Amino acid sequence: MTTKTASIARDDTSSALGLAIAVLAGVFLLVASGMAQATVLHDAAHDQRHAMAFPCH
Amino acid sequence: MTKNLLTSAVLAGVAAGLIAALLQFTFVIPHLMEGELYETGARIHFATDGSTQSDRMQPSIGTDFTRHGMTIAFNMITYTGYGLILLALMIFANDKGHTLTPRTGLIWGVAGFVAVQLAPGIGQPPVLPGAIGSEVGPRQAWWAMTIIATAVALALIAFGKGRIALLSIPLMLAPHIIGAPYLDTYFGVAPPELSARFAALSFGTALAGWSSLGFLCAWFWTRADDA
Numbered sequence: 001m002t003t004k005t006a007s008i009a010r011d012d013t014s015s016a017l018g019l020a021i022a023v024l025a026g027v028f029l030l031v032a033s034g035m036a037q038a039t040v041l042h043d044a045a046h047d048q049r050h051a052m053a054f055p056c057h
Numbered sequence: 058m059t060k061n062l063l064t065s066a067v068l069a070g071v072a073a074g075l076i077a078a079l080l081q082f083t084f085v086i087p088h089l090m091e092g093e094l095y096e097t098g099a100r101i102h103f104a105t106d107g108s109t110q111s112d113r114m115q116p117s118i119g120t121d122f123t124r125h126g127m128t129i130a131f132n133m134i135t136y137t138g139y140g141l142i143l144l145a146l147m148i149f150a151n152d153k154g155h156t157l158t159p160r161t162g163l164i165w166g167v168a169g170f171v172a173v174q175l176a177p178g179i180g181q182p183p184v185l186p187g188a189i190g191s192e193v194g195p196r197q198a199w200w201a202m203t204i205i206a207t208a209v210a211l212a213l214i215a216f217g218k219g220r221i222a223l224l225s226i227p228l229m230l231a232p233h234i235i236g237a238p239y240l241d242t243y244f245g246v247a248p249p250e251l252s253a254r255f256a257a258l259s260f261g262t263a264l265a266g267w268s269s270l271g272f273l274c275a276w277f278w279t280r281a282d283d284a
Contacts, residue, residue, distance in 0.1 A: 018059030022066065022145040029138030033131050035197065046186070047124065048078075048131040051085045051259050053174065053183035055196040 061281040066144045069273035070137025077266030078132040082125065085262055087115045088255040089186060095247040096187025102248045111248060136270055143169050144274040155216065159276040166271020167264070168211045174263040176207035176229070180237030183259035185252055189244035196238050203232035 033045055034054035042049075042056065049056050094100040094116065102111040118125065147165055151157040177200045181190075190196060210225035217225070245252065 015059065018062060019145040019149055021059065022062050022141045025063070026066075026138040026141030026145070029134050029141070033134040033138060044127040045131040047081070047086060047089060047128045048135060050089055050183065050186060051077075051081045051128075052132075052135055052263060053178050053181065053259060055177075055181060055190070055193060055200045057190075057193055 061278060062144055062148060063141070065274055065277035065281055066140040067137055068277045069144070069270055070140035071133045072273050073140065073266050073270035074133030074136035075129065076269045077136060077262055078129040080262040080265055081128065081132070082118060084258045085255065086118050086125075086128070088251060088258060090116045090118060092185030092187065092247045092251055092255060095251075096185070098246075102246065109248075113248075113251075132266075136266060139169065139173065139267075140270050140274050143271060144278060147271075147275060148278070150216065153216075157275050157279060159272050159279065162275020163268055163272045165275070166268045168208075168215070169271060170264045170267035172208040172211055173204050174260060174267065176232070177203040177237075178256075178260060180233060182256045185247050185255050187246060188252075189240065191238040191240050199232065199235075199237050203237075206232055 032041065034049060034052065035056055036042070037056075045056075091114075095102060095111075100111055103109050143165060147157050147162065155161070180203065181196060181200060184190070206228050210228035213222050213225040213228070
């Protein structure tokens, strides 16, 4: 347990860039799965969008 | 580090998406498919003679594996998307000294549910297929604004020093005082009981999905970080 805490602290190098890339990638995926209006995408994602309450149409 | 972030978020997102999809097939999709019977007119609840009765009978979710496969796939994509953002925030907090563990990850997941599902869902509840809403642009804007305001409010509660945490109250209230865009007409064709159950079950499965997501993001990331 002590080792774990130490190793997290030592690896404390997460760059702002890395975090920003992850957030952008996440937003990109969410736009595709929840918001994109293209019919093919909309129909395929239909049930999931309703279940997750995306405001998509 | 970034590689661990991406790998952990994808693994957690795929797993949480699968869990959420299985729960949706059990609880949500049968109601959704029953709602479609009213959307298409195969069933009618509000008959013209003034009677408002119809038989409650859930269709089986059937064997449309393409449709249900897509539901699984898109749940994985959605939860991976949320997982990437959630884990980036978790790691940011971890770097600031709020050590991330699978247990605190679970709390992050519940907070994510509150910010992303519950808060916007209070103004714009999950709706059955066929529901008619106002113009989509303003609704998406209100949805995004509500998520951000609620997330900031929760962060103030969790990490804010002293009285600054009190700012979370107006922040959480603001979107609801402004109010979600709404139509001035009711268009619903499905029984209110069915719509209400659908909405409640959607929240329930989303809570399970988000809890799993928070836990798993932290679990994969703390393990990857150890190795």
